[in-house]
Amino acid sequence: MAFLTHFPVAPIHHHSSSLFTRFFLSPKPKTLLVLSALSSPESVATSHFSSTSTIIPSSSPEILQEISLPEETPLRIAQEKLFIPPETEISSEKPPRILRGSNIVLSKYARDAQVISADFVKSSVETEACPSDGSPEFALVGRSNVGKSSLLNSIVRRKKLALTSKKPGKTQCINHFRINDSWYLVDLPGYGYASAPHELRRDWNKFTKDYFLNRSTLVSVFLLIDASIPAKKIDLEYASWLGQNKVPMTIIFTKCDKRKKKKNGGKHPEENVQDFQELISEYFEGVPPWIMTSSITNQGRDEILLHMSQLRNYWLKH
Numbered sequence: 001m002a003f004l005t006h007f008p009v010a011p012i013h014h015h016s017s018s019l020f021t022r023f024f025l026s027p028k029p030k031t032l033l034v035l036s037a038l039s040s041p042e043s044v045a046t047s048h049f050s051s052t053s054t055i056i057p058s059s060s061p062e063i064l065q066e067i068s069l070p071e072e073t074p075l076r077i078a079q080e081k082l083f084i085p086p087e088t089e090i091s092s093e094k095p096p097r098i099l100r101g102s103n104i105v106l107s108k109y110a111r112d113a114q115v116i117s118a119d120f121v122k123s124s125v126e127t128e129a130c131p132s133d134g135s136p137e138f139a140l141v142g143r144s145n146v147g148k149s150s151l152l153n154s155i156v157r158r159k160k161l162a163l164t165s166k167k168p169g170k171t172q173c174i175n176h177f178r179i180n181d182s183w184y185l186v187d188l189p190g191y192g193y194a195s196a197p198h199e200l201r202r203d204w205n206k207f208t209k210d211y212f213l214n215r216s217t218l219v220s221v222f223l224l225i226d227a228s229i230p231a232k233k234i235d236l237e238y239a240s241w242l243g244q245n246k247v248p249m250t251i252i253f254t255k256c257d258k259r260k261k262k263k264n265g266g267k268h269p270e271e272n273v274q275d276f277q278e279l280i281s282e283y284f285e286g287v288p289p290w291i292m293t294s295s296i297t298n299q300g301r302d303e304i305l306l307h308m309s310q311l312r313n314y315w316l317k318h
């Protein structure tokens with residue numbers, strides 16, 4: 001519990017409309033089915049885009065061509081560690097289709113996963129000042145230097161979009177980007193600046209926490225964690241705070257292309273991914289969804305978009 005001192009626990013807050021509340025409460029399967037989430041290119045294609053046409057995104061042929069396929073260590077995931085969206089049945093007759101490099105099962109809500117337009121809308125200094133049109137949104141947050149700007153640009157396929165929020169004065173704001181004129185990607189201030197004065201850090205915590213707890217259109221926080229290094233205390237604090245406050249969260253592991261083992265006991269991204277999940281598991285009622293990504297190879301880009309689409313479409317319907 002020591003690492004919670006910096007980021008005190010607020011009263012448990014229930015998002016009544018939260019789809020994650022349902023996700024978390026879905027019963028855990030008793031049987032242990034071992035599945036491969038990171039598999040060969042051929043089986044990736046099969047597992048992503050086979051069976052019913054409702055799930056296949058209109059962009060699937062393009063996605064199949066564009067997905068880069070770096071060498072991946074097969075990662076085996078027990079069924080109880082999968083994130084199973086609501087209204088998604090899995091059984092031995094109907095094996096789940098898992099997004100590559102993640103623990104996320106694809107649901108019938110995965111569609112419209114392409115970015116056609118992306119526009120910077122506004123920077124807000126408080127939750128009340130954020131856009132009020134009711135569109136669903138996803139907030140990206142992470143330690144400074146985790147690769148947030150790179151990922152944001154990779155998602156929207158633009159080199160400079162996120163730079164708008166890196167301008168002086170904008171880094172401490174809630175920055176809204178409108179995607180396809182129907183939903184938002186939100187860039188939140190990075191945390192853990194070693195040089196930030198204590199006062200500034202405290203204000204920032206208050207400001208961001210208010211957004212997490214009170215933004216009714218927030219579908220999920222995307223917490224970015226650098227998978228090329230072992231878990232940092234501040235990342236664990238952040239994840240545990242989100243978990244304990246029942247703020248819907250998806251973990252985005254960044255820099256998964258950095259595969260070289262460091263001499264002094266450094267670990268591969270897959271090992272850091274496993275370690276991080278174990279360290280935070282006690283703070284979550286269910287298994288949080290996670291995706292491994294790289295802005296260099298674009299690994300995880302299409303998976304993030306498919307996951308966002310299924311969360312968004314479910315949220316819109318309920």
Ligand code: GDP
Pocket residue numbers: 142143144145146147148149150151190254255256257258293294295296297
């Ligand atoms: P931010 O401070 O979180 O916005 O991080 P940036 O996107 O500015 O990235 C910080 C540093 O990490 C830069 O030097 C990037 O080139 C590097 N970086 C970002 N994403 C990746 C990645 O996926 N793989 C690797 N190898 N480096 C990355």
